[in-house]
Amino acid sequence: MPGIYLHIPFCAAKCPYCDFYSVPWRRELAEEYTAALLRELSRWADLDPFRADTLYFGGGTPSLLPPRQIASLIQLCRERFGLPEDGEITLEVNPRTVDEKTLREYRAAGVNRLSVGLQSPHLEELSLLGRKHSPDQAAQTILQAAEAGFTDISADLILALPGQTVQTLEKTAAFLSALPLTHLSAYLLKIEEGTPFGAAPPDRLPDPDQAAELYLAAVRLFDSIGFSQYEISSFARPGFEGKHNANYWDCGEYLGVGAAAHSFRKGRRFFYPRSVEDFLRTAGTVSLPVDDGPGGTPEEYLILRLRLIRGLSLSAYASRFGEDAALALRQKSDSLSRKIPHLFRFDGETLSLTPEGFLLSNSIFPYLTD
Ligand code: SF4
Numbered sequence: 599m600p601g602i603y604l605h606i607p608f609c610a611a612k613c614p615y616c617d618f619y620s621v622p623w624r625r626e627l628a629e630e631y632t633a634a635l636l637r638e639l640s641r642w643a644d645l646d647p648f649r650a651d652t653l654y655f656g657g658g659t660p661s662l663l664p665p666r667q668i669a670s671l672i673q674l675c676r677e678r679f680g681l682p683e684d685g686e687i688t689l690e691v692n693p694r695t696v697d698e699k700t701l702r703e704y705r706a707a708g709v710n711r712l713s714v715g716l717q718s719p720h721l722e723e724l725s726l727l728g729r730k731h732s733p734d735q736a737a738q739t740i741l742q743a744a745e746a747g748f749t750d751i752s753a754d755l756i757l758a759l760p761g762q763t764v765q766t767l768e769k770t771a772a773f774l775s776a777l778p779l780t781h782l783s784a785y786l787l788k789i790e791e792g793t794p795f796g797a798a799p800p801d802r803l804p805d806p807d808q809a810a811e812l813y814l815a816a817v818r819l820f821d822s823i824g825f826s827q828y829e830i831s832s833f834a835r836p837g838f839e840g841k842h843n844a845n846y847w848d849c850g851e852y853l854g855v856g857a858a859a860h861s862f863r864k865g866r867r868f869f870y871p872r873s874v875e876d877f878l879r880t881a882g883t884v885s886l887p888v889d890d891g892p893g894g895t896p897e898e899y900l901i902l903r904l905r906l907i908r909g910l911s912l913s914a915y916a917s918r919f920g921e922d923a924a925l926a927l928r929q930k931s932d933s934l935s936r937k938i939p940h941l942f943r944f945d946g947e948t949l950s951l952t953p954e955g956f957l958l959s960n961s962i963f964p965y966l967t968d
Pocket residue numbers: 608609611612613616617618620657658659692715
């Protein structure tokens with residue numbers, strides 16, 4: 599199930615916690631960048647034709663691109679990569695960058711899934727995160743999206759914020775349950791080097807035990823409003839698990855195009871440099887991606903599959919990596935599930951982490967991959 603990822607590296611303002619690659623948005627620059635994406639996608643279609651099942655517009659803020667530019671990129675993916683009419687096409691949207699008319703035009707262009715950057719429904723948390731929208735504006739975007747015909751809408755949230763408590767998360771759950779959402783992605787706040795938060799972390803950050811408590815409370819609360827956890831950071835109503843990301847967690851191949859986009863094709867991982875200028879200069883003419891080594895190793899597959907609640911099937915592992923490798927993993931899994939049954943489960947065929955185990959996965963993986 600290969601997918602295509604397009605990185606749209608423009609933001610109206612930089613959030614102090616974010617280390618994704620983006621530059622300030624300018625209308626002309628964004629237009630030039632879309633033209634460069636079209637050239638580079640055509641080059642890939644000539645060079646390495648494959649059939650794509652999903653398309654994901656990530657950023658940055660893809661909703662800063664007007665619908666006609668999004669439409670031209672979708673059309674090219676349909677014509678040159680066989681992207682089917684019913685293939686999942688996700689667009690990341692920031693509240694305040696769209697209105698109902700724009701959302702209708704995105705829908706008409708073929709986008710059928712939205713990922714809305716809500717981050718928090720509490721004003722004080724949004725201002726701490728440097729977000730430019732209010733909770734009401736985010737709710738309005740989600741309601742307008744439903745009005746515009748979107749039936750698959752995800753919201754992004756950040757956990758373990760300063761001052762966040764189980765009680766504020768209960769209010770978050772109440773806010774979410776009143777909206778027409780089908781999916782949630784919730785990430786623990788990470789203080790990244792090279793960001794304003796990295797230089798001066800906010801006060802009152804939760805310690806690791808408090809962060810774990812908030813994460814487990816969120817898992818429980820999201821479940822209570824109908825969103826089942828299916829991956830370490832992902833929760834969905836039945837039937838609305840994201841398909842594009844499912845391919846990543848299955849260690850599947852994908853093509854990422856655009857400044858800072860990463861790919862995994864034909865056994866190799868590679869990426870474009872974090873530079874819009876370089877991308878504009880070279881798109882469609884020379885091969886810019888930087889090789890990042892082999893992908894799809896047993897260790898990588900294990901780590902990615904164990905992000906999923908349904909875990910890793912030993913027979914699938916054996917068909918990829920052979921019976922000997924599966925036997926070694928079976929023995930380690932047997933022993934680990936006896937030692938830490940509250941963190942790691944193994945029923946003879948499937949190995950998986952519990953939500954508590956997700957929090958300690960970095961300590962568990964070395965035992966399994968050694
Ligand atoms: S969090 Fe989103 S909107 Fe904020 S800087 Fe990062 S990519 Fe841009």
